[in-house]
Amino acid sequence: xxxxxxxxRYKIIEKxxxxxxxxxxxxxxxxxxxxxxILGQGPKLLIQFQNNGVVDDSQLPKDRFSAERLKGVDxxxxxxxxxxxDSAVYLCASxxxxxxxxxxxxxxxxxxxxx
Amino acid sequence: xxxxxxxxxxxxxxxxxxSILNCDYTNSMFDYFLWYKKYxxxxxxxxxxxxxxxxxxxxxxxxxxxxxSAKHLSLHIVPSQPGDSAVYFCAASAETSGSRxxxxxxxxxxxxx
Numbered sequence: 401x402x403x404x405x406x407x408x409r410y411k412i413i414e415k416x417x418x419x420x421x422x423x424x425x426x427x428x429x430x431x432x433x434x435x436x437x438i439l440g441q442g443p444k445l446l447i448q449f450q451n452n453g454v455v456d457d458s459q460l461p462k463d464r465f466s467a468e469r470l471k472g473v474d475x476x477x478x479x480x481x482x483x484x485x486d487s488a489v490y491l492c493a494s495x496x497x498x499x500x501x502x503x504x505x506x507x508x509x510x511x512x513x514x515x
Numbered sequence: 516x517x518x519x520x521x522x523x524x525x526x527x528x529x530x531x532x533x534s535i536l537n538c539d540y541t542n543s544m545f546d547y548f549l550w551y552k553k554y555x556x557x558x559x560x561x562x563x564x565x566x567x568x569x570x571x572x573x574x575x576x577x578x579x580x581x582x583x584s585a586k587h588l589s590l591h592i593v594p595s596q597p598g599d600s601a602v603y604f605c606a607a608s609a610e611t612s613g614s615r616x617x618x619x620x621x622x623x624x625x626x627x628x
Contacts, residue, residue, distance in 0.1 A: 404558070431614060442519070442604055442618030443559070456615055491558055495614060503549045503606070503616065506558030 402426065404507035406492050412513045418480035421510045425473070425494030432469055433504060434477050435491040443491055449475065482514045518542045519607050521619035529627055534592040536622050538605030541586065545607040549616065550579060550590050553602045563590070595626045
């Protein structure tokens, strides 16, 4: 089966600019997650979708971050305006509703550098 | 509030020997634990998991041990191979938090030939 696809792989922007990341989950996976991984730290959940509804966005900085999952498939994560501290790898993951013993499947991530 | 901690940023072992990676947690509501492995420029990949009703789970060269009273889990890799060199993340979930995973900071394992 195809994995979780993310694009772009790398992005460099200046602070105060906007940026968007795209994710295509594994076919049939109802749940989609966006995680932020800052260098030297573990991934931190930003937002979780189930189909096209938001389940958990408690750790999403809503003043600058937004995400959507139209039609319950692909998802985009946007940052506007970006700050230096947003430099991180943004990981998308997907899972079935009951992910059982196997956790999520992660994409390769988008490495964002804000200068 | 770091609920999952991996206190060793790095670990170096010789090929063929045992690698032991440790993880501590503070949230007593966590009831499921997972280990992920991450190579550079790739996303984390699932390695092995354990439910809080067990104290050990084994899969080939990988064994995870859970000590609930100490809120501690460990991953044993025997024998270690150079291809095991990667960053290992410990993660935990609580039924009350749905499928959200809380990750530790990761441990860089280097297996020397």
